[in-house]
Amino acid sequence: MYHSKKTWIDKEVDSLKINELAEQVAVSRQVAHLLVQRGFETAEQAKAFLEADQMDFHDPFLFQDMNKVVARIQQAADEGEMILIYGDYDVDGVSSAAILWHALVEIGAMAECYIPNRFTEGYGPNEAAFRWAAEEGFGLVITVDCGISGIDEAKVLQDLGVDLIITDHHEAKDVLPDAFAMIHPGVDTNYPYSKLAGAGVAFKVAHALLGRVPEELLDLAVLGTIADLVPLVGENRLLAAKGIEALNASERPGILALRKVCSLVEDDLTEESVGFAFGPRINAAGRLDSAMPALEMLLAETIEEASILAEQLDQQNKQRQDIVKNIAEEAIDLVERHYLSDRVLVVDSNQWNPGVVGIVASRLVEKYHRPVILLCHDAEKGTAKGSGRSIAAFDxxxxxxxxxxxxxxxxxxxAAAGMTLSSEDVSVLRERLNAQAAGLPDEAFIATTEIDLRLNVSEISIGLIEEMGRLAPFGMGNPSPRVVVEGANIRDLKRIGRDLTHLKVLVTDGKTELDGIGFGFGDAVDEISSLADVSLMGSLNINEWNGFRKPQLMIQDLAVVDYQLFDYRGGKKPLTDVFELPEDMTTLVAFSKDTQTKYAERPLNGPIKANIVFLDLPEEESAFLPYLKEAERVYCAFKDEGYYFETIPSREEFKQYFNYFAKCPRDELRIGLVRLSKSRKWSKRSINFMHSVFSELDFLVTMEDGLPGVNPNAEKRDLTEAATYKRHEERQRLEQQYIYSSLAQLKERFDTLVEAAKQEEMTWSSNSI
Structure with missing residues (x-):
């Protein structure tokens, strides 16, 4: 067996609806299956989703305060009033600020951007910054991707005589800030779509200010929309689809510079380009220092300026990766030593960088499937600041x-939050959150993955993958389809990558082959037998290389449901490998006394565990059964180098040996036997074997001189009647079947044993009723 990292859950879906939709929309049954799963059950719904680029953006004036916002901004532009755009230090905040800045400049407004420093100011509005804005003569402050929690800060700005417009999308508390106006799709029930990212909200404001859809800003809007992990359905799907098109056509210096440092110059950009290439680099600035270089790159007017800033972001991202790795190792160590029994993991340190703990928290959620909060202490302020990530069952x-x-x-x-609290209250927060999670059922903490489709290798084609691509762009709310390729035979399995930590596999169903790549799954090579029928879970794509295109599975998980057989016979692999298997999961089995003596320093023949290592062969193959019935993995070493590996002497050799005793003078018996064995090239074991057979049959007996001799009264009997001969003959049969067979033949033999035992048990059970 090979246990999957998560439990795979099949989404329930109405097969009748699938068939109807496939016919009505003219798509394959697999794509119809995906559409129904995502809630698009009618032809009208499915067509609207598949043809998202034909949708129209909602009227921005459906926001109840949008008229006030446009009028106030236009007033500021007409009167030469300074406007401050107050953003956030992540991709969504930076791209939101860039969108609004472009729109304000186009209508002739005087605008500047302010991105707070994560380390000195923290998330969202802060009083010092607002007081600074008033002192600098700004008459209007517009927040983007923040502000909804700034109740006290809004009051400060109001007292200073500066108008505040809040544009945000984060969760709102019961009490809202007292602002001049507010654009928030989650608060304003008049607006038909509530899940916009901060960049989407800024785009709507730009739409209203300019009186048209600002398509030239779509390449910025898509950055925040995808990077902030909002659901890519509804208006977000339109923003993402059109935004990716705009991103590929963009001549914006900042985008071109990003493409270059990400080595995506000649590639078609996708949602993955934003999520895994652009997003981390833009975020890196704010995670390690000020996010202003990221904003300046997006606003750069020349490729030279943008390239310098993009290179800086790329270097910061590499630093960020190293820091994340170190913090993750430390956090996991703390969890393992102190908090492993907690339902909510609140882990703190005074050594960590608060800019990256959100990433680490996500990794710990993935590892432990529990809500995680990582906090960094500031000794001077006496505060702890950090980020949390959660699971579906815990809001x-x-x-x-x-x-x-x-x-x-x-x-x-x-699913995610940021916070600051007194260092003295960290333990209180840990206790409270664990108490609040105590009522959740145990299954809430079992990691699961929802499966969209189960396919055979032969069902996977370039055509199907291209058709599934009609559901893109993929993201939150519309994930890339997770497929399980079931019961495939392994054709090839190997480690790849510079440090050999990745997996490359070729599987087949006997008709078609499929390549699979599993990043971080290199260890599976040692844990999956070449004979195993493996089930692979992941996402499908098309691998294009050297002019060829073929389907490929990006592996996210894998499993083997049957027990597995590994071959250590004949020195093919060092026996030291099996001795390094986890002792608490491994039973070393030694049947013979010689083997038990040889490996006496090791724990032998203990309770049956998941890993079974057969060090030698039993006298009877039925001895394998108790282990085979319970094992998840069986390692066959059969390192016995004893008597039974030799060929049974022929009848002619038996005759020669017997005649020697009948004819040899008694005084030459010992020396003559030595000469005979040398001339016939008999081993000592062969001689002992023949002697044992003759003795058991009473053909040879001990004479008065203490030496063996021929028994003149012996009855005529066949050699095969001797117990030693029978044991040896049976042992040779076992050797042929279990030592000199192929691994496939060995597996078949074990399977036959187990199946025969099952049938026998069924028969016994039936007869006993």
């Missing part, structure tokens, strides 16, 4: 709201 924002008496600053979503 992190809602649960933190229950603790707001000790959380002076926090905000976020059900």
């Amino acid at each position: 992190l924002f809602a649960e933190l709201t229950r603790c707001e008496d000790i959380l002076p600053h926090f905000g976020g979503h059900p």
Whole structure:
């Protein structure tokens, strides 16, 4: 067996609806299956989803405060009033600020951008920055991707006589800031779509200000929309689809510079380009220092300026990766030593960088499938600052709201949040959150993955993958289809990559072959037998190389449901490998006394565990059964180098040996036997074997001189009647079947044994009723 990292759950779907939709929309049954799963059950719904680029953006004036916003901004532009765009230090905040800046400049407004420093100012509006804005003469402050939690800060700005317009999308508390106007799709029930990212909200404001859809800003809007992990359905799907098109056609210096440092100059950009290439680099600036270089890159007017900034972001991203790796190792160590029994992992340190702990929290959620909060202490301020990530069963924002008496600053979503609190209250927060999670069922903490399709290798084709691509762009709310390729035979399995940590596999169903790549799955090579029927879970894509195109599975998980057989016979692999298997999961089996003596220093023949190592052969093959019935993995070493590996002497050799005793003078018996064995090239074991057979049959007996001799009264009997001969003959049969067979033949033999035992048990059970 090979256990999957997560439990695979099949989504329930109505097969009748699938068949109807496939016929009505003229798509394959597999694509119809995916559409129904995503809630597009009618032809009208499915066509609207598949043809998202034909949709229209909602009227921005459906926001109830949009008229006020446009009028106030236009007033500021007409009167030469300074406007401050106050953003956030992540991709969504930076791209939102860039969108609004472009729109304000186009209408002739005087605007500047302000991105708070994560380390000195923290997330969202802060009083010092707002007081600075008033002192600098800004008459209007517009927040982007933040502001909904800034109740006190809004009051400060109001007292200073500066108008505040909040544009945000984060979860709102019961009490809202007192602002001049507010654009928030989650608060404003008049607007028909509530899940816009901050960049989407800024895009709507730009749409209203300019009186047209600002398509030239779509390449910026798509950055925040995809990177902030909002659901890519509804208007977000339109933003993402059109945005990716705009991104590929973009001549913006900042985008071109990003493409170059990400080595995506000649590639078609996709949602993955934003999520895994552009996003981490833009985010890196704000995670390690100020996010202003990221904003300046997006606003750069020349490729030279943008390239310098993009190179800086690329270097910062590499630094960020190293820091994340080190913090993750330390955090896991703390969890393993102190918090392994907790349902909510609240882990803190005074050594960590608060800019990257959100990434580490995500990794710990993936590893432990529990809500995770990582906090960094500031000794001078006496505070702890950090980020949390959660699981579906635990609404992190809602649960933190229950603790707001000790959380002076926090905000976020059900799945993610940021917070600052007194260092003295960290243990209190840990206790409270664990108490709040105590009522959740145990299954809430079992990692699961929802499966979209189960396919055979032969069902997978370039045509199917291209058709499934009609559902893109993929992301939150519309994930890339997860498929399981079931019961495939392994044709090839090997490690790849510079450090050999990745897996490359070729599987087949006997008709068609499929390549699979599993990043980080290199260890599976040692844990999956070449004979195994493996089930692979992942996403499909088309691998294009050297002019060839073929389907490929990007492996996210894998499993083997049957027991596995590994071959260590004949020195093919060093026996030291099996001795390094985890002792608490491994049973070393030695049947013979010689083998038990040879490996006496090791724990032998203990309770049956998942890994079974057969060090030698038993006298009877039925001895394998108790182990085979329970084993998940069987390692066959059969390193016995004893008597039974030799060929049974022929009848002519038996005759020669017997005649020697009948004819040899007694005084030459010993020396003569030595000469005979040398001339016939008999081993000592062969001689002992023949002697044992003759003795058991009473053909040879001990004479008065203490030496063996021929028994004149012996009855005529066949050699095969001797117990030693029978044992040897049976042993040779076992050797032929278990030592000199191929691994496939060995597996077939074991399977036959187990199946025969099952049939016998069924027969016995039936007869006993």
